[in-house]
Amino acid sequence: MTNINQHSLCLYKKLPIIVKEVSDKLTILYATGKTKKVREHELELIHDGPLYDFSIEVCIGSNLTEALDYSREEAISLEDLSDLLYDDFTAKQALSTYMLLNEGLYFFGTIHQIQGKSQKDIDEKLQAKKEKEEANTKWKDFISRIKSGSIIEDDAPYIKELERLAWGKIQESKILHELKIEQLPENAHRLLIKINYWEFQNPYLQRYELPEPPQLTDSYKLPDEERVDLTHLNSYAIDDVGNQDPDDAIALEGNTLWVHIADVSAIIKSDTPLDLECIARGSSAYLPEKTIPLLPKVFTEIFGMGIQEKSPAFSFAITLNDEGQVIDFKPCISWVNVKRLSYNEVDEKISESPFTELYNITQLSEQRRLKNNASNLDLPEVNIRVKDNGNQISIEPIKSSKSRQMVAEAMILAGEAIAAYCEKEDIPIPYAVQEAPDELQSPTDLAGMFAYRRKFKRSVIKVQAGAHFGLGIKQYTRATSPLRRVQDLIVHQQLRAHLKNEERMTTKELKLKIHQLDLSLPPIIKASRFSNKHWTLVYVKQNIDKEWTAIHVVKEEKYSLFMIPELALEFKHKPKDKSLALNESITLKAISIDLPDLSIQFKEI
Structure with missing residues (x-):
């Protein structure tokens, strides 16, 4: 026979409940309106009742001070507390008393042992309660403003959370939850625009966690070592106007093409702290609104071609036969004198020596590659520049010219010759390999070139040499931009160690570095691609x-x-x-x- 009556007030797992029905199992009612069947021994009786619902307001009563003083001296029961507060112990007063106890503002303990809190604790709790209520009021007011799109300056701390979701730094936003909007960075971005907090902000730098420019923590000085003096050559670094990191130059000596590359490996040795930071970065990031360099600025000042009166270079002498094939190749560490020119300036002098001869040599190489089915796609490219937080955007088509063809071909030729040399000398380096598409084509129209590009297979980095279809050559490595790309720096480190008879990375060690690059490069590629698309759409919008x-x-x-x-x-x-x-x-x-x-x-x- 049960000792708990219908409509009595009990505790079930520290929650107040009302017994609705009594049978083999008791049906209990929660304050939320939900019901459940439990066994009698799971309940703790508070009051026999009757109590039919939870529709009461917690009333402190007129004797709070007396109840606090009494219960501070000795512990009392829930019934005693109710008598002190309300001068009675009805079912509703029992519920009100328990809820007051459970609130934890004035009293603490169990229904059998209740004590009053100190005035200091009560004052701190009341202050915290007040602050919480004020915060809730501010939050509700903010949500009302954000719904109407009329935010104020004081809303900025709330909106920072929304920005963090738009940047991909957090997974959820309380704001989107309140507005019943799906928790996606795109939705946070869209809301920021809707409330006029963002206009053209690009979220992809933060979303892909691109690092800040590297900070100079050590002093770097070019080591004192023997270099071949090539300062007698007229060498030229040819770039776009405004280029900040000239890392290559070309020169002509008789029938020999010289390609000079910034000798960054003179300072950055394999597995040193700066080398490891470079591996983590992968490459410089070129974005419309900024450039995040791979290396501290001092490296461009030391190694940039034509920055100083004499530039330290890793130089490569390349001689071709009449069919454009490399018949002689010599690498060396050198000093060079370099004059910096723009593509436009060289185009104006392309019919003059030595540019005519340089162009003709590189054309021999290009024609050979085209005979080997190298792709010759001429798809539109543009140069996007953003200033003043997106208020100034310029998009300039990159037009093909003889000077651009000449420099690009010289760099391809250098990569090909270095790859062949390293394979012959058994120097482990990262090779760029690309398999041929299933069907070879030679489109000349835009649609045909676009469709053909879609059939290309992805270029991959391997430790074994292999053909590069797109370039039409048997082996190739990227080695002409060590100020900007870690892959090129690794090639230089290995070549330098070989020339100086020093210890080189093993193939196993090289594989590990390639794996690390496979992790560090994709975020840069994606951030660049999406940033270009973002600013292009902003330009159209403007x-x-x-x-x-x-x-x-x-x-x-x-x-x-x-x-x-x-x-x-x-x-x-x-x-x-x-x-x-x-x-x-x-x-x-x-x-x-x-x-x-x-x-x-x-x-x-």
């Missing part, structure tokens, strides 16, 4: 009334792929004319730009 010419490059069942050559922008669009042929153009205006999703919609004019 020129919303401009008409654009788009070329049809891929035809699909629902949406075709178009490209705006002026922007190098690819996008999906459903043309009005379903019979629109590939390579035909249409004129468009942007009607919708979603920066968080990096999407854009156009209408045809």
